[in-house]
Amino acid sequence: MRDLFADQPPQNMLPRDGDTRLYRDVLPAEEADRIFERLHMALNWQQETAHIMGRDIAVPRLTSWYGEVAYRYSGVYHPAAPFPKILMPLRKLAEEHAGQGFNTVLLNLYRDGRDSVSWHADDEEVLGQNPVIASLSFGGERRFHMRHTQSGERVSIDLPHNSLLVMGGTMQHHWQHQIPKTARPVEPRINLTFRKTVAERPV
Numbered sequence: 001m002r003d004l005f006a007d008q009p010p011q012n013m014l015p016r017d018g019d020t021r022l023y024r025d026v027l028p029a030e031e032a033d034r035i036f037e038r039l040h041m042a043l044n045w046q047q048e049t050a051h052i053m054g055r056d057i058a059v060p061r062l063t064s065w066y067g068e069v070a071y072r073y074s075g076v077y078h079p080a081a082p083f084p085k086i087l088m089p090l091r092k093l094a095e096e097h098a099g100q101g102f103n104t105v106l107l108n109l110y111r112d113g114r115d116s117v118s119w120h121a122d123d124e125e126v127l128g129q130n131p132v133i134a135s136l137s138f139g140g141e142r143r144f145h146m147r148h149t150q151s152g153e154r155v156s157i158d159l160p161h162n163s164l165l166v167m168g169g170t171m172q173h174h175w176q177h178q179i180p181k182t183a184r185p186v187e188p189r190i191n192l193t194f195r196k197t198v199a200e201r202p203v
């Protein structure tokens with residue numbers, strides 16, 4: 001039987017103060033399966049150190065960054081670095097779903113269940129007011145938690161292989177998100193978060 005809901009656009013899963021939608025199976029299956037290996041091999045994965053309250057802490061995942069303009073995160077300045085060819089079709093896919101252009105991408109490699117990203121909002125000034133962030137997932141499925149910073153309300157969703165989460169509206173002002181560590185055995189996962197940022201100047 002034909003799935004009556006297959007062609008429906010996904011619903012906003014936040015009850016208030018923002019917009020988060022999950023698009024499933026965004027690439028043909030064989031292509032999505034190949035992407036993980038290619039990204040894993042082709043990109044320059046780094047172990048970053050964050051500087052938090054006077055301490056140096058190893059970021060609990062590997063990261064890679066590319067952008068048409070310079071960017072600063074975890075206190076590290078990243079000069080502009082052109083998008084590798086392999087990322088071009090993925091950027092296009094993200095732009096088509098989000099309905100806007102992106103000029104930077106931050107990639108995360110979660111090697112196993114010990115890798116994580118802790119509670120945060122992507123609300124940096126360089127992202128502008130109400131940024132739209134398009135977040136692609138490949139590889140092992142991980143749980144994504146959102147919590148409303150005033151009411152404490154929680155919304156959670158599993159981010160499957162070959163999916164795209166689009167966060168927009170006022171979400172980054174009212175909700176934080178995280179990928180918690182898990183004791184369950186999980187396959188490695190690669191996540192790409194496409195953003196539109198204004199250029200940052202070196203300090």
Ligand SMILES: O=C(O)CCC(=O)C(=O)O
Nearest residue numbers: 108117122135179191193
């Ligand atoms: O891995 C994810 O799905 C989320 C990553 C994230 O929140 C970020 O890089 O800002």
Ligand SMILES: [Fe+2]
Nearest residue numbers: 120121122177
């Ligand atoms: Fe984030």
